[in-house]
Amino acid sequence: MPERQVQSINPANGEVIESFTPLNAARIDTALDKAANRFRNWRTVPLAERAELLNRAAEVLEAKASEYARDITLEMGKPISQAEAEVKKCAAACRHYAEHGAAYLQDETISTEAHRAFVRHLPMGPVLAVMPWNFPFWQVFRFAAPALMAGNVGLLKHASNVWRSALNIEDVFHRAGFPEGCFQTLLIGSSEVESVIRDNRVKAVTLTGSGPAGRSVAAIAGDSIKPSLLELGGSDAFIVMPSADLGKAVKTAVTARIQNSGQSCIAGKRFFVHADIYDDFAKRFTTAFDALKVGDPMKADTDVGPLATLAIRDELADQVERSLKGGAERLTKERTVPGNGAWIAPQILADAHSGTPSTDEEMFGPVANLWKVSNLDDAITRANRSVFGLGSVLFSKEESEIDQAVRELEAGATFVNSMVASDPRLPFGGIKQSGYGRELAADGLRAFMNRKTVSVA
Numbered sequence: 001m002p003e004r005q006v007q008s009i010n011p012a013n014g015e016v017i018e019s020f021t022p023l024n025a026a027r028i029d030t031a032l033d034k035a036a037n038r039f040r041n042w043r044t045v046p047l048a049e050r051a052e053l054l055n056r057a058a059e060v061l062e063a064k065a066s067e068y069a070r071d072i073t074l075e076m077g078k079p080i081s082q083a084e085a086e087v088k089k090c091a092a093a094c095r096h097y098a099e100h101g102a103a104y105l106q107d108e109t110i111s112t113e114a115h116r117a118f119v120r121h122l123p124m125g126p127v128l129a130v131m132p133w134n135f136p137f138w139q140v141f142r143f144a145a146p147a148l149m150a151g152n153v154g155l156l157k158h159a160s161n162v163w164r165s166a167l168n169i170e171d172v173f174h175r176a177g178f179p180e181g182c183f184q185t186l187l188i189g190s191s192e193v194e195s196v197i198r199d200n201r202v203k204a205v206t207l208t209g210s211g212p213a214g215r216s217v218a219a220i221a222g223d224s225i226k227p228s229l230l231e232l233g234g235s236d237a238f239i240v241m242p243s244a245d246l247g248k249a250v251k252t253a254v255t256a257r258i259q260n261s262g263q264s265c266i267a268g269k270r271f272f273v274h275a276d277i278y279d280d281f282a283k284r285f286t287t288a289f290d291a292l293k294v295g296d297p298m299k300a301d302t303d304v305g306p307l308a309t310l311a312i313r314d315e316l317a318d319q320v321e322r323s324l325k326g327g328a329e330r331l332t333k334e335r336t337v338p339g340n341g342a343w344i345a346p347q348i349l350a351d352a353h354s355g356t357p358s359t360d361e362e363m364f365g366p367v368a369n370l371w372k373v374s375n376l377d378d379a380i381t382r383a384n385r386s387v388f389g390l391g392s393v394l395f396s397k398e399e400s401e402i403d404q405a406v407r408e409l410e411a412g413a414t415f416v417n418s419m420v421a422s423d424p425r426l427p428f429g430g431i432k433q434s435g436y437g438r439e440l441a442a443d444g445l446r447a448f449m450n451r452k453t454v455s456v457a
């Protein structure tokens with residue numbers, strides 16, 4: 001019987017780019033052995049040496065940014081300039097942990113009656129990372145850079161539509177000179193994830209992806225009593241109050257919604273605008289959406305490319321239809337998009353009724369939902385109706401409004417007068433059905449560590 005193949009398909013035109021043979025059970029076993037064996041030595045490698053290797057990984061990423069970016073765009077369709085920026089951001093994350101890792105890992109001294117008491121951070125071992133296609137490099141590096149700095153080793157199960165990128169990431173660590181087994185890409189489907197999590201050689205699992213995948217991975221990790229971290233979906237609120245700089249708010253709202261062709265967990269997805277400025281905001285927002293350049297993602301000036309797969313496009317188109325049937329009004333003009341691929345026009349839906357996808361679901365593509373609100377209480381109440389709690393944005397110059405938003409918005413982050421963005425210096429993660437645990441900053445480094453309590457009498 002011929003071996004099963006997994007294909008990367010260019011979502012801009014439907015052409016098959018490359019086929020891959022998934023790992024069989026024997027090769028998975030070999031990889032897990034390699035990871036476990038490498039960990040025994042990697043945990044003893046001095047921090048300065050680990051930092052040096054991360055700096056070299058940053059150099060590889062920068063040197064090969066355009067090559068890796070091309071593969072990203074071919075596989076999942078994001079505009080090429082954004083793909084290149086993503087690869088370079090990974091270099092910055094590697095440098096961040098190379099520079100600050102040692103400080104993040106320092107013992108925490110605690111004063112007790114003992115002669116000495118402290119918490120020491122010790123690595124746990126091989127960590128499985130189940131990752132999505134939307135930022136094929138960034139999602140992986142924001143896990144891998146701190147994990148490797150911490151002395152853990154990484155096993156990547158990447159989304160099945162971006163396996164060239166998955167292999168490119170392994171290539172980065174190989175070229176940087178990391179010892180074999182520190183970071184391995186496992187070309188496996190989601191049905192193999194359970195046995196890998198349950199394997200004794202694997203000590204923890206992190207997943208970035210959808211709710212159903214998160215539920216399954218967390219249940220298996222829980223049953224195996226292994227730590228897990230979940231970065232799931234979001235339907236971030238973006239609130240604009242009368243004191244805001246309206247021009248900046250509109251510009252930021254557009255970028256927040258259409259970055260990555262709208263396929264970002266922390267995209268602004270639900271826009272709540274105060275009645276006093278609503279008409280002006282809606283007009284400018286619509287004009288800006290209508291002016292977006294939709295087209296070939298390989299072109300440097302493209303704003304919005306195709307979605308990553310036909311299935312994702314079909315799901316979003318269905319959500320839009322259901323919201324329109326449920327009472328939403330489309331503000332943007334009809335426009336034709338290229339054929340033969342996973343294309344959808346950027347659009348704004350206004351005043352969708354509750355119980356429709358606009359209010360209740362994550363819409364993963366360039367579709368903005370807009371509502372008029374009477375005051376900040378109204379905006380926050382509606383914002384918090386979502387099951388998700390990832391990021392949130394407030395545009396306002398009023399300190400009392402900023403305080404209220406920080407206190408009351410149910411989200412893992414509130415950004416004021418700018419869009420939500422992940423940054424290696426800032427912890428990142430969600431609450432509610434957006435997941436649990438934090439990546440990046442010191443939190444990300446300590447996510448999968450034994451915080452060992454030591455007391456010396």
Ligand code: NAP
Pocket residue numbers: 130131132133134135139157158159160161188189190191193194208209210211212213214216217230231232233234264265266362364390430434435
């Ligand atoms: P997905 O379908 O959940 O896939 C994510 C990863 O999980 C893929 O590697 C996938 O493998 C795997 N997977 C799927 N079902 C699984 C299961 N039952 N058991 C184990 N693994 C499973 O998500 P996606 O559509 O690729 O990504 C989009 C979602 O990710 C959105 O909801 C987005 O908001 C969320 N996201 C969250 C963050 C964050 O930081 N919070 C960041 C980016 C994206 P296969 O491809 O082989 O199925």
